[in-house]
Every structure is written in C-alpha cells, then in structure tokens.
Amino acid sequence: MKAVGVIVEYNPFHNGHRYHLDETKKKTNADCTIAVMSGNFLQRGEPALVSKWVRTKMALEAGVDIVIELPYAFATQKAQNFANGAISLLDAILCEEVCFGSENGTINDFESTVDFMKDNQQSYDHTTRKYLKEGYSYPKAASLAYSSLSNHNTYVDLSKPNNILGYHYVKAIHDQKSSIKAETIMRTSAGYHDETISHESIASATSIRKTLFSTEKKIEDIIDYLPPSTAKWLTSYYEENQLYHRWEEYFTLLKYKLLTTPPSELAKIYEAEEGIENRLLAFITEAASFQDFMEKIKTKRYTWTRLQRLCVHILTNTTKEQLKPINENPVATYIRLLGMSQKGQAYLNHVKKDVKLPILSKGSGISDELFTLDLKAAQTYLAIFPEPHRTKLLRQEYSIPPIRYHEEQRIYL
Known part of the structure; x- marks a missing residue:
C-alpha cells in the first residue's frame, strides 16, 4: 500500500483543506492518506480552536485515513523545526510521498531553491x-x-508563508536523507494570512476564525466555507463546552504567570531572548485583554507570531534547557496515533513490522521528554475549564484510544 502524507493544523478543517486533500489523492494516486496534525497549540503560537480529538474527526470524515499528532516541541516552533518534526514522523510511518500547498505550485522550484541555499x-x-x-x-x-x-x-x-513551509519540508527531506518524494499543489482563492473572506466557498482558517468570533460564534456565518462535518463538530464542541479556544480565554492565566514569575526565571523560557521578558512585564499590568497586550508589546523586531509563541511557552513553562536537546536533534521519538479509518488500519497492519518508531495508542506508560511537553500542553489547554469538566477531559488525554472511523458506513467503532 502506498501512503502520502499531509502536514496540517485543520484549525478548523475547511473547504480549502478539502480541495488540498482531494488534489493530493489525485496527484499521488496513494492508497492511504496520513495527516501529521498539530495538537493543542499551533505554529503561530495560538491555542487550537477545538480539541485535537474533534479536529481528528473532522479529518477522518473528510477522507484522511490516519491522523497522528505533531508533538508540542515541533508544533509551536519556527518553520525549520516544525518541518523537521513532521517529516521525521512521515518518514517513520513509511510515507512514500508528502504533498503540501504552496503559493508557487511547482515542486522543481523548491528543489532548486534548496540546492541554491x-x-x-x-x-x-x-x-x-x-x-x-x-x-x-x-x-x-x-x-x-x-x-x-x-x-x-x-x-x-520565500516571503510567502506556505512557500516558506514547503521549502523547509523539502530541506528536511534532504537533511534527514529520507526517501520521501515531495509534491506541491498551488493554493487557491485564499491566502494563509487572509483575515477577510472574499471567495464564495473557500476562505483561510484565519478569516474563518475571525468571522466566527466577530459574529458571536454563529456557525451560519461561516457555513459556506466548511464541509458539513466540520460545521457539525464545531457546533457540537461549543454546545458541550460553551467555548472555542482562543488567546483571550487564556489571558488571565498568562497575566498570573507573568506577575508571579521572577524575571530571572522568565529569561529561561524558550524564545525569551535579548531581555524581551522585561518588555512583557512592563506592559502586562496595564493590558486589558490579550489583543491589547500584543499591540503594546509588538515591535518591528519582534513579530506577532514570535511573541505569541513566547507567551505559549510561558504558559506551559517550557524552557530553553528542555528544548535544547530536541532542537539539536529535531526528529520525533514516537508516533501518537489519534485516529484512523478502516483503510488506515489496514495500512498500519501492512507496515507495522517496518515502522521506525513506537506507535502510542494511549497517552500513558511512556517516559519521553517530547511526551512530557505534550502532557503539559494538554494540561494548559484544558486549564480554562471548570471542574469537574477539566479533570474529565484531562483523564481522556491519558486514556482515550485512537478514534476508529468506518468510512463506508460513516460511523465510529
């Protein structure tokens, strides 16, 4: 069986993602599609809109066959480390190809750029x-x-966001001496950072989230840009939890952490460089919201994304010392399986003897620095919930088995 990999966040899964998924299958003629998906926190330093379990269901119902988690240590980092972690997972699970969206759309240009650099x-x-x-x-x-x-x-x-990621995917394949073949599909209609909706059926995840939060969380205002399964799961998640995750929900926790942590300890946090922690401390007391805080601390030198990632690492207390060995050898050490279709299960049965890393089916029974960081990220992500709901969700992080989806019957097993 031939597998193709996609590297995703699905925050949330939308029509543009469905286009990419469908085109990936056509372009590669693969038997199985494997998504490496970021978990609780994302590459731009944001909490995922809904849990990784719900986003896994969105992916499975849209046609992905296997969903595995990109560990926090890679998911919340710059493009190079993000790409290295994702490619190492796809290589370990024996993907023959990876297919990414880009503004360029021609894979030979990426190969030439890697050689040029x-x-x-x-x-x-x-x-x-x-x-x-x-x-x-x-x-x-x-x-x-x-x-x-x-x-x-x-x-x-390389001023375009998806081109940057694509370049680092191709470079990671070269650096890791992987046999994975890279392919790319040109993005259509909406740019990665677009904050407004201009197309009748395709919009960026950024603009979808912005519209959702500016219209009092009304799914009706974004439904044209989502597959029905995404709309269903977004509605279900809000009904069950009474919130979607965004930075404003975590601002009180961030303020508490900043006001009670000595500057010398903040300086040890990953991405805290050049005394930037002092700038955060100077403005946190007067900031009325996370948006207000970010507008105050943003400078020409420090991008919004970098500052958000620093704030995530402050929340999770992720230090430079913890990430140093991981960054020196930026490859995954396990495969956290989140979900699979019947076809995905057949693929795993076919390759399990040759898979290069241990496959985790539950979040327990492993001693690994990468996984320790994942658990801290989960605890932080769920900290905004009241008890006993928070403890119930946290137990699931340790005990929930991979989601199993029967794609023909459209049911969960």
Whole structure:
C-alpha cells in the first residue's frame, strides 16, 4: 500500500483543506492518506480552536485515513523545526510521498531553491545578520537576505508563508536523507494570512476564525466555507463546552504567570531572548485583554507570531534547557496515533513490522521528554475549564484510544 502524507493544523478543517486533500489523492494516486496534525497549540503560537480529538474527526470524515499528532516541541516552533518534526514522523510511518500547498505550485522550484541555499548558505547567513543589526525581525531579515541573493523567476518566493513551509519540508527531506518524494499543489482563492473572506466557498482558517468570533460564534456565518462535518463538530464542541479556544480565554492565566514569575526565571523560557521578558512585564499590568497586550508589546523586531509563541511557552513553562536537546536533534521519538479509518488500519497492519518508531495508542506508560511537553500542553489547554469538566477531559488525554472511523458506513467503532 502506498501512503502520502499531509502536514496540517485543520484549525478548523475547511473547504480549502478539502480541495488540498482531494488534489493530493489525485496527484499521488496513494492508497492511504496520513495527516501529521498539530495538537493543542499551533505554529503561530495560538491555542487550537477545538480539541485535537474533534479536529481528528473532522479529518477522518473528510477522507484522511490516519491522523497522528505533531508533538508540542515541533508544533509551536519556527518553520525549520516544525518541518523537521513532521517529516521525521512521515518518514517513520513509511510515507512514500508528502504533498503540501504552496503559493508557487511547482515542486522543481523548491528543489532548486534548496540546492541554491546550500550553495549560498554563508552569504545568506552574513546578509541575514546584517539586516538583524538594522532592527528587522528574523523572518523579515531572512526574507530580505534571500531576495538580495536570488532571482524569484528561478527560485521560490520565500516571503510567502506556505512557500516558506514547503521549502523547509523539502530541506528536511534532504537533511534527514529520507526517501520521501515531495509534491506541491498551488493554493487557491485564499491566502494563509487572509483575515477577510472574499471567495464564495473557500476562505483561510484565519478569516474563518475571525468571522466566527466577530459574529458571536454563529456557525451560519461561516457555513459556506466548511464541509458539513466540520460545521457539525464545531457546533457540537461549543454546545458541550460553551467555548472555542482562543488567546483571550487564556489571558488571565498568562497575566498570573507573568506577575508571579521572577524575571530571572522568565529569561529561561524558550524564545525569551535579548531581555524581551522585561518588555512583557512592563506592559502586562496595564493590558486589558490579550489583543491589547500584543499591540503594546509588538515591535518591528519582534513579530506577532514570535511573541505569541513566547507567551505559549510561558504558559506551559517550557524552557530553553528542555528544548535544547530536541532542537539539536529535531526528529520525533514516537508516533501518537489519534485516529484512523478502516483503510488506515489496514495500512498500519501492512507496515507495522517496518515502522521506525513506537506507535502510542494511549497517552500513558511512556517516559519521553517530547511526551512530557505534550502532557503539559494538554494540561494548559484544558486549564480554562471548570471542574469537574477539566479533570474529565484531562483523564481522556491519558486514556482515550485512537478514534476508529468506518468510512463506508460513516460511523465510529
């Protein structure tokens, strides 16, 4: 059986994701589709809108065959580490191909760009440092350095968010000496960061979330941009929990952490560099909301995304020391299986003797730094719930088995 991998957040699963999934199957002719999906917190430093279990159900009902979790240590990091963790998981579970969405849409351009960067790494690093000294953020400095060295007619435009991720996926395949073949599909209609809806049926996850929160959580206002299963599970999650997860729900916890943690301890948190913790402490007392706080601390040098990721690491108390060995060897050490279809189960039965990492079917019985961070992330994600609901959900994190979906009968087993 041939498997293709997709690297996703599904926050939430929308029509653009369905297009990517359908086109991936057509392009690769794979027997099984495996999604590596971020868990409780995401690459831009945000809590997932709904739980990973609900997003797994959205994925399975849309046609994904296996969903595995991208550990917190990779899911909440810059593109390079995010990509390395995801590719290592797809390689371990024996995917033959990976297919990602991009603004470019031509895989040969990504391969050429990886080769170009290898040949020009020294000049690129030197130019990036020059722009950093001028006060630019790292992403902007890197983009400017790349633009000064490359010809965008020949290479991928690395100022585009999905192109950046795609470049790092291809680079990770090369660096890990993986046999995975990369493919790409051009994104259609909506950009990754688009905050407004302009197409009749496809919108970015960012604009969908923004619309949802600006219309008092009315599913009717975003239903045209979602598969029916997503609308169903979003409605069900809100009815059961009376909230969707966003930063504002965690702001009180963040304020408490900042006001009760000594600056010397905050400086040990991952992504706290150059005394940035002092800027957070200077504004936290007067901030009335998370949005207000971010607007106060945002600067030309520190991107919104980087600041959000720092705030996530403060909430989870994730230190530089904890992530140092993981960043030095940025590959996964286990496969956390979240869900599978009948076809997905058949694939696992077919390859289980050759899978390169242990497959975890429950969140217990393992001693691993990656998994320790995942459990802390789960505890933090669920901390906003009242008791006894919080404890009930946390027990599920340790004990719930992978979701099993019968795709032909459309039922859960």
